[in-house]
Amino acid sequence: MLPICDDQACFCGRSVCTAHELRPPAEATNSSTPRQSRIVIEQAKGILAARRDITLNQAFEDLRHHARHHQMLLSKAAGAVIDTGFTPNTGPTRRTPSPADIA
Template sequence: MSREQHIARTFVELADTLVEDFDLIDFLQQMTVRCQELLDITDAAVFLNHPPPRLHSPAPCDPGPALRDVLEAARSEGPALDAHRAGKPVTTGEDPAETAARWPQFAQMLRAAGYTRATAVPMRLRKDCLGSLLLLHTGETPLGADDLALAQALADAATIGLLQAGTIHEQHTVNKQLHTALQSRIIVEQAKGVLAARRHIRLNDAFEAMRHHARHHRTLLIKVARDVIENDFVPAVPPASPARPADSS
């Protein structure tokens, strides 16, 4: 599959929210997976603002204490919060001292976790900004203009998908969805670790196995995760997803 085909498939996935059994945690988790595959980044996370910005989906890997500290710090300062407020992309600068002066806690956690820089794009629809997409880098090269434009397009498409799914129209619905997603995220991460250990596979492959089973059997991802943890269920591993093709530009 070419990179262009992979991008097209991703936009179709983000638009596929008008279903009765829409799974919010699956939708946001899959968005971070696709960001890793398509962009020159290491990890990604989604924040929604209801208020203040709440972490909805961590990077699709075992977060570990260092990454958890980065994401927790990002809730109160850093590019994710500023991108949401400004409605435009925000990135850490080339000068570490400047970044530390602007966001001291976030910059400290970022360095401790081994990341070299962070970029965030707003999740917006016209003038309404619902949150942001945080992208974490370990390389020295800044996110290129094409990748930044693609990241913004993915965030915009996800925003439209969430609006279509009706998950952010009513405040009480939002609060319930956020609480459920945050609790579900913990269970899904635990299940990924359990399944990866049982099958001796990568955490991303464990997530794909659970997601594939949930979609094939039209059930929620959280139900599959609980079955893995509580009943020793081992879903089949689907064919490997295409790796992110090298950028030919």
């Protein structure tokens, strides 16, 4: 019996798959890293936008500013927002005025 292709990046379902054998091992294992980084950044943007009542664009700018200022990868700063609850303090918090504020 031939082994089934179990490469998680390959969904060919063939018993013998040669498509991913042509790639170097490092490329095969790192192929989803950019996608994972984007997912982490998008999640952090949503968390910051909700926490600080700001737009997603402003959340991204605040996150990017913090990462650049501290010479760190954007994905690492985003991971800190998700994992530790870190909130970069790089801009005024915008909130929708309540009816009590208007009156």
